[in-house]
Each structure stands twice: as C-alpha cells, then as structure tokens.
Amino acid sequence: MTAAAKPASVMPPIAFVDLAAQRKRIGGAIDAAVVKVLAHGQYIMGPEVAALERALAAFCGAKHVVSCASGTDALVLPLMAYGIGRGDAVYVPSFTFAASAEVVALVGATPIFVDVLADSFNLDPASLAEAIEGTPKHLKPRAVMPVDLFGQPADYNAIEAIARDRNLIVICDAAQSFGASYRGRKVGSIGHVTGTSFFPAKPLGCYGDGGAVFTDDEALAHRMRSLRVHGQGSNKYENVAIGLNARLDTIQAAILIEKLKIFPEEIAARDAVATRYQRGLGNAVATPPVLPGNTSVWAQYTVKLGDRDRLANTLKAAGVPTAVYYPAPLHRQPAYRDFPSAPGGAPVSDDLSRSVLSLPMHPYLETTTQDRIVAAVRGAP
Ligand SMILES: Cc1ncc(COP(=O)(O)O)c(C=O)c1O
Structure with a gap:
C-alpha cells in the first residue's frame, strides 16, 4: 500500500498551520x-x-x-x-x-x-x-x-x-x-x-x-x-x-x-511550499498566481474550483484540513450589507466566496506531507 493510499486514520494528522514546529x-x-x-x-x-x-x-x-x-x-x-x-x-x-x-x-x-x-x-x-x-x-x-x-x-x-x-x-x-x-x-x-x-x-x-x-x-x-x-x-x-x-x-x-530573526528564512520556506503546490497541483485546481513584480508571504495558499465544498469534504475524509476564506463577501454580511457598494456591485467577490479553498500552508510543511495533500486534491472525484 502506498502512503497516499493508506486510510486517513493511520496517517499522522496534518496541521493547517503548525506553530508547534516553529517552537521546536x-x-x-x-x-x-x-x-x-x-x-x-x-x-x-x-x-x-x-x-x-x-x-x-x-x-x-x-x-x-x-x-x-x-x-x-x-x-x-x-x-x-x-x-x-x-x-x-x-x-x-x-x-x-x-x-x-x-x-x-x-x-x-x-x-x-x-x-x-x-x-x-x-x-x-x-x-x-x-x-x-x-x-x-x-x-x-x-x-x-x-x-x-x-x-x-x-x-x-x-x-x-x-x-x-x-x-x-x-x-x-x-x-x-x-x-x-x-x-x-x-x-x-x-x-x-x-x-x-x-x-x-x-x-x-x-x-x-x-x-x-x-x-x-x-x-x-x-x-x-x-x-x-x-x-x-x-x-x-x-x-x-x-x-x-x-x-x-x-x-x-x-x-x-x-521570531523576526528567522522570518526571512520562513518566508523563503513558505515560497518553496507554494512553488511545490503549484507544480504538483498542475491544472487540477486554479492555483494562485504571484503577479509580476510582487512577492507573497503566503499567509494562505488559496485555490479556486467549481465544486469547492465537495473537494473540502473529500480532503477532510483524507485527513487534510482546509479552510474557506471567505465564505461571504462583506457586502452580503448582515452587519455590512446596508453600506454602499461600487455601482457595478462586487460580482467577482461573490464568485470567489463560492469557489475558494485554502490548503495547509506554513514554513515547516514537509515535502512528504505536501505530497499527501497534492495526491488527495488530484485524486478527488
Ligand atoms: C485582512 C485583515 N485585516 C485585519 C485583520 C485584523 O487583525 P487582528 O485579528 O490582529 O485584529 C485581519 C486578521 O485576521 C485580517 O486578515
């Protein structure tokens, strides 16, 4: 049985953000x-x-x-x-x-x-x-x-x-x-x-x-x-x-x-995780581009896809935690919907709130764990 094929219950748990690894x-x-x-x-x-x-x-x-x-x-x-x-x-x-x-x-x-x-x-x-x-x-x-x-x-x-x-x-x-x-x-x-x-x-x-x-x-x-x-x-x-x-x-x-002393190394490690996700995930989902001239610190690694909730459930069953940032745009939130919006509304914000899914991201994500995550995304129905 390959690592990816083992049931989630026998695999080590995956952290969405691993603060304990940094403490080590x-x-x-x-x-x-x-x-x-x-x-x-x-x-x-x-x-x-x-x-x-x-x-x-x-x-x-x-x-x-x-x-x-x-x-x-x-x-x-x-x-x-x-x-x-x-x-x-x-x-x-x-x-x-x-x-x-x-x-x-x-x-x-x-x-x-x-x-x-x-x-x-x-x-x-x-x-x-x-x-x-x-x-x-x-x-x-x-x-x-x-x-x-x-x-x-x-x-x-x-x-x-x-x-x-x-x-x-x-x-x-x-x-x-x-x-x-x-x-x-x-x-x-x-x-x-x-x-x-x-x-x-x-x-x-x-x-x-x-x-x-x-x-x-x-x-x-x-x-x-x-x-x-x-x-x-x-x-x-x-x-x-x-x-x-x-x-x-x-x-x-x-x-x-x-923490600031090791921050530059951690940023580089986050970037390596993001690059590896992008290579591994290919076209399975829309991966987030870094626009020319920008660098990112990858606070989240957020992909987009049609049936976000189905993938989230499949990943959960495989022991891969995910999060949705953000399930509703602010102009739809009860506390904010009475404030004005741009004349054309915010249709892209509406679409994104239905299609985004954030995958585990932190500087200590090991390549074997990342492979497990990538395999779970690629293998999802
Ligand atoms: C975009 C954005 N603005 C503001 C804040 C507020 O920061 P804090 O939780 O430290 O008050 C957050 C925190 O999550 C955030 O993500």
Whole structure:
C-alpha cells in the first residue's frame, strides 16, 4: 500500500498551520526572552517594545513603527489619527476579513465596497474608480484601504495613481502581507500608512494579539503614539485626544523579536511550499498566481474550483484540513450589507466566496506531507 493510499486514520494528522514546529526550532530562545521580561517586570511599554519597533523599521524600511495591540487597532489608529469619521467615505474591498470594513464603521465613517480581481483576490482599480464616481453625495471621499489578501500586495501603482488624482489617503491593510514586496517596495513602506497583524497564525505572529503601524509621516506617527495610550499628551495625565488602550504587551514584543530573526528564512520556506503546490497541483485546481513584480508571504495558499465544498469534504475524509476564506463577501454580511457598494456591485467577490479553498500552508510543511495533500486534491472525484 502506498502512503497516499493508506486510510486517513493511520496517517499522522496534518496541521493547517503548525506553530508547534516553529517552537521546536526557536522555543528555547523565545522562552528565554519571555523569562527576561518576567525578571525585569516592565510588562507595559518595556524596552522590548521600542527594540521591536526599531527592528521592524529596519526590516521594511519604514521611518516610523508604532506597535499596537492587534491588527484591528493597527487600522483604527491611522483612521483616528487622520480624523476620518462621520461623513467620510473609505473604499474597502468586499472580499476580505471583516476587520477591514469594521474599523471604518467604528470611527463613524462609511465603508464603500469595491470589487476585487479574480486572479490576485486584491482590490480592482477599475471598480475603485467606479466606486469613487458613484459615491453618494452626502459623503466625502477620504481614503482607500487596499488589502493584501493572502499575503500578496495589491496593485499599488494603479491604486496610488487613482488616490493621487482624487486626493485620497492610502491606508494599506497588510494584516496578511508583512514581509512581502511590491515592485521592490517592501510592505510597510507603501501608501501613506500601513497596518499589520501579529495574530498567531499570521506569517509573523506572536503568542496572542498584536499589531503594528508603519509610516514615513512623523506627525502621523506622533498622533498614533498618543492615541495608542488614551490620547496622552506631554505627560501621563494630560489627555489631548480621545484615544484607546492599544499598546503591544512587552512579552509579545519579546517573542516577536525572536521570531523576526528567522522570518526571512520562513518566508523563503513558505515560497518553496507554494512553488511545490503549484507544480504538483498542475491544472487540477486554479492555483494562485504571484503577479509580476510582487512577492507573497503566503499567509494562505488559496485555490479556486467549481465544486469547492465537495473537494473540502473529500480532503477532510483524507485527513487534510482546509479552510474557506471567505465564505461571504462583506457586502452580503448582515452587519455590512446596508453600506454602499461600487455601482457595478462586487460580482467577482461573490464568485470567489463560492469557489475558494485554502490548503495547509506554513514554513515547516514537509515535502512528504505536501505530497499527501497534492495526491488527495488530484485524486478527488
Ligand atoms: C485582512 C485583515 N485585516 C485585519 C485583520 C485584523 O487583525 P487582528 O485579528 O490582529 O485584529 C485581519 C486578521 O485576521 C485580517 O486578515
């Protein structure tokens, strides 16, 4: 009996994301870093927080890095710092995680849903232009929030050209793409400001919630540092703005410093997994292209096919975990369907929500395990 033909029950389980494998590699260094924080006891804004911000800035080339408590806060902070709120329109792709639009509504502004491109899953510049044209009269176009879905940057040249024309702020939702690049520009140094997430399953994740904002705009960074701590002024008990408690814990910063050291190797390993999937899967499903000039960090490896649910069930029976990101576009979600969409709607987002399936993806996916996954996809009826 070949490996692929053994019943799933006797095969080792496959992890969708294998955080334990990474712990085997650097768990000792991470534990030592955490113990160091326990020893100095500066749990809030300890020295590791500033050290991480410096390391992240050096990694991506941004002038200023403001770490924060989550990827969601990493989008709320720039929106607040720009004073975006009631009466403002922010253009957001419909095919994304809810947080991308949630933050816009949370600050009182109106998300306007834009369609995405079928190949990259990212914001469609033509739909953005239409959405801007069709903006309801009572709203002022203020910002666009491209999302780098599944780890690949959006088409920033096209988006920035439109944004320049219409005087829009570009707030990049790079929750899934930190470590990737667009035409030689690293994520974190694109647009006016970029937010990322360190949720544990993200390409660079901590052991809880965390995030960071990147910008070259010193005044903006200054406002975000204040907003992150209750709108603090020149001293602890001066409040110059209504802010948040959005600080990154020192322990999470210490963990991220260790993880950042091996991040470039992990990105290369993710890329090798993606290349192997593409070769192995051939035409069995539509594999995700990396567009010319882009690199991806493969937050997800997402394929497309007609009968997605049937393949998901077949793979489950073969012991291969899968996930659907995202089963409904935001413009169809109960919380968001009353917000406006581009005049042509978001038909590609609708199609994708019915056809996408994400396969196991992490830097420690062994070739034998990957062969098992590929064989299960290819052998599916
Ligand atoms: C595209 C996108 N934006 C925002 C977020 C929010 O990040 P967090 O969960 O760290 O708040 C996520 C997290 O999954 C995401 O995928």
